[in-house]
Amino acid sequence: MPRLSLTMKTGTVIQWFKKEGETVEKGESIVEVLSEKVTYEIEAPESGVLRKIIVEEGMEIPVDTMLALIAKPDEDLNAIEIEIKPSLTEPSKETIAVDTQPSKPSSAKKRIPASPAAKKIAKEHNVDLGCVAGTGPEGRILERDVEQHLEERVKTPRIREEIPLTGIRKATAERVATSFRTAPHSFVIMEVDMTEATKIRDEANISYTAILVYSTAKALREFPVANSTLVDGKIRIYEDINVGVAVSTEKGLIVPVIWNADEKSLPKISSELKELVEKAREGNLSKEQLTGGTFTLTNLGMYNVDMFLPIINPPEAAILAAGRIVAKPVAAGGETRIKPTMTLTLGYDHRIIDGAPAAQFLKKAKESIEQLNCSN
Template sequence: MEADVLAYLARREAEAAPKVAVTPLARRVAADLGVDLSQVTGTGPGGRITREDVERAAREAAAAPQPTAPMGVRQVVPLRGIRARIAERMQESYQTAVHVTEFTEVDATELVALRTRLQEDEVQVSYNDLMVYIVARALREHPALNATLVGDEIHYLEPIHIGVAVDTERGLLVPVIRDADKKSLSQIAQESAAKIAATREGTISPDDLTGGTFTITNLGMFEIDGFTPIINPPQCAVLGIGRIVDKPVVRDGEIVVRKMMILSLSFDHRIVDGAPAARFLQYVKRLIERPHLLLA
């Protein structure tokens, strides 16, 4: 209906322009295309508007950018401080590293049972603590993921310092658990709890936010399954942890309910290829599904 009204008005306007020298054909085309003849420059004899002039004006009008309604702005916040630093580092990572993400589904039933037993023994351990403990040992077996690119050299790092992404009111911060492969699960749990609390309170030391060689980020508490985490430069890789959910799976030919989770490993393809990254992820999966191996 609106289009018909606009076409009718344009036709009336075109027909009501007797002072403009227009060929009859051009006038009919202008009425059909909704072209305002007063806005058309004629190129015919004596400045007469021709059909070609009308069609050219219609094409130019169609190609011109259409004005958009101004968007209401609720609040303007300057990009500075921690937010600016996060933006800078994430942009650096995405524009520099060659990101590839591999996913795998893991049966976390035994890991959940292990954590339950530890809590019954009054050992306060989070899933993040267990993952730091597991990943540290996986990196020890697969050092290709504990590396960084320096100029035209790949440096395989001796220390295993694992960063744990923490959501704070100031933005995403990553406190680091140093020498995680040399610490017991209880040591990791105590240190992690203290550093996460200090991070959220804003009392964490800057030194405790730098020097990581690998990062873990967990979005399971937000009911996220899998995602594509961005590498924390100059590190080689980051492991994303999804939520643990009950799912029906086939075991020994029978359908049973197991506690499943998805792991998402993003890595820099300049430093490591897909197969070594997959072997690392496979090793992490093995330790999650058979946590008794951690005690071996």
């Protein structure tokens, strides 16, 4: 399992393109793996025969763990010993024996002690006695045990379907859980006058998300602490401002990245964002388009969400969440007018950013949005 990014610790095998015994050519894609929401195809390092698949589909393993063995058709592999380290389990030793027949499961069925009455009720209600706790002598299952099991089963909600937590969804679950567990989240919230942004949206057909990326990148240039990560006990502030945008797809949440967003015009960001969103939903993003992010933006305004508290995309220092645009009365210059407003929420890692700098950054992003004009 190769290390495909600086932060990669484990990878999951998604799909093998070849079966054991098939010929492979050097440079040919043989397996697809997933790490940190990104899928990669790994090429065969040499030509030969795929003699042994060590890591099956769906298994998550640490980097540098052997995935498979490619060898000559007649090469002896019996002496090769490898170490398999499944994630979150103790390492185990396996000696490779390519021609060994798989062991057959034992046909012997463990006898479960139960009374005749208990067996009768279990059969009538299709109850697996192996799932019933016995209260009789030496754990013998009695009639009352089956009845108690049936009562508990009735109270259990019916399951519509079970969806395995795999692929991008599993990677997302692990990342957000790690973020919420390790980073002390804090939030600052502001309302933004979207009058100028709405004009640009209508006149230039530029999305609000593109406008937010453009304005946020300008604010990050002035407040670089928000453009940072915490790595090995050090705050790493980046020169490049690479804004990731959360995109919902059928497979799960993807965060494509607009590199050097502060150096690009609003029309350029708009066109690049459209391309990234389309590729994300088609599953055609490149490695560069999915890595290198230094700040993340998430927008749920299109779903009529007023505001929400986002989870930081680790190991980044902050994330900006945008809600929907709502017409509200705004007092300014002694007058009250109805204006389009949006609520912005900055979620930040309090280990890296204090409250005052977080508020200053969000204020700058707000001003950047409110002072937009068509020349941007």
